[in-house]
Amino acid sequence: MTAQEECGQASAGAMGLEELLALPATVNVTTAGRALGIGRDKAYTLIRAGGFPTRTLTLGDTVRVPTAELWKILGVERRASA
Template structure:
């Protein structure tokens, strides 16, 4: 098992690394790892509209908005999909 100090400096899910290497959207699986959640728990939260950051349903896939994920990681405050709910009601 790697030591805690070695993972801190090279954490692939740190906000700095995410900002430098991820594109505008990410997979639910990658976002789940960044939050320390399991894949199944993350998809359950997405289905219930309770995933801690904004998600975009695109066809049969769901993508996580990287900027939203970073805001949540840095602030600790969840950012749910309230905008998508409002646009659905307006249609």
């Protein structure tokens, strides 16, 4: 990927590896969608249709997504510090 392409991804809101690894245990739907490269509306549409690629946690009016499941489907491994 060229520097110009990387810049384009950053401006489009794509999430880099460092930011992905720094996420808390659960994230909101907007952040989960950003990690997956989709928008908030598409993410909620997928959740309502049962097609979101991870489990979601509904807590009252709030929907959270487990970060570890995002990492798994994206093929990201968090390495333990030695």
